[in-house]
Each structure stands twice: as C-alpha cells, then as structure tokens.
Amino acid sequence: MTEQSTTPVVRRVDARHRYEILVDGERAGLTAYRDRDDRRVFFHTEVGEAYAGRGLASILIEQALTDVRASGMRIVPVCPYVAKFLKKHDEFADIADPVTPEVLQWLEGQLKR
Template structure:
C-alpha cells in the first residue's frame, strides 16, 4: 500500500497452488493508528478472491481480520503443519 508515493504498509504472501498463504502484514510507524491495516488486508483478500485463490492466514493480523469479517469464510483454508513446513522451507531457501 502506498500513500502519496510512499510505502505505508504491506501484506506479504506466497502462492501455493490455489492457495495464497499470508505470512506477514505490516504498517509503517508513520501510518499506524489510522485503520490502514484493515484497508490493506481487506484489499489483499479481495484481490485474492478476484484471482480465484484460497486464503491461508498464517499472519495473526489477517487471521484476526477473518475472525471479524465473515465475507471470506467460504474461501479460507486452515493453517496446517504441512503449510507451516512448506513456508519454513521457502524461507530457508531464501535465507
């Protein structure tokens, strides 16, 4: 998410088949307290839905959003040990 050309926040994810695994969400300090994380997450999830992907919320902020907003329940998969192992392997390769 950019505001006036500056990076205000991000929702980080990796695609795994038909799933989009959200693993981190962050809003820069200068933009906190303005409700931007909700907007950011909602837009990221809407984009995921538009692409026909399923949501896996490893990120606590995305999981909390999903718990409060039922509009994405039909396209959300649980976080499994297999998903976590896959994610760990992806990050080990990058590190």
C-alpha cells in the same frame, strides 16, 4: 494549512510476493505471501510507525483478500493480523483454509530460499 486526505492505494507486487499500501505515493505498509497451488499463504503484515492508527492494515488486508478472491484463489492466514481480520469479516470465510502443520513446514522451506 489543510491536511492532505489522500486515499490509500493498494497494489500487488508479484515480484516481491506482497501487497503494498501507499499513502501519498509512499509505501506505508505491506502484507507478504507465498503461493502454494491455488492458495495464497499470508505470513506477515506490517504498517510503518508513521502511519499507525489510520486503519491502513485493515484496508490493505481487505483489498488483498478481495484480489485473491477475484483471481479464484483461496487464502491461508498464517499471519496473526490476517487471522484476526478474518474473525471479524465473515465475508471471506468461504475462501479461507486452515493453517496446518504441513503448510507451516512448506512455508518455512519457502522462506529459507
């Protein structure tokens, strides 16, 4: 009868190294990271097909980056979606570090574990 308009909820799941976005209590998407010293390296973002076109990835990344800032960390946008988001949102430029070959090599080692 009426369409549910539940506000998406973003939560950090440290044990799984990711932020998740929930819609009606169901995981609709995630952005994955690994921490390197004081930098959170984001390497993958996805939103389920059933949730596409709702702007959930943007909400997820904005809240994740806000959380990183609040924790006093910096970000490295290896994930193409996070990098694209940063180009449109200058308010996070002050906590963004460039993706370097060294970071990519380190990340590859982390993900093989």
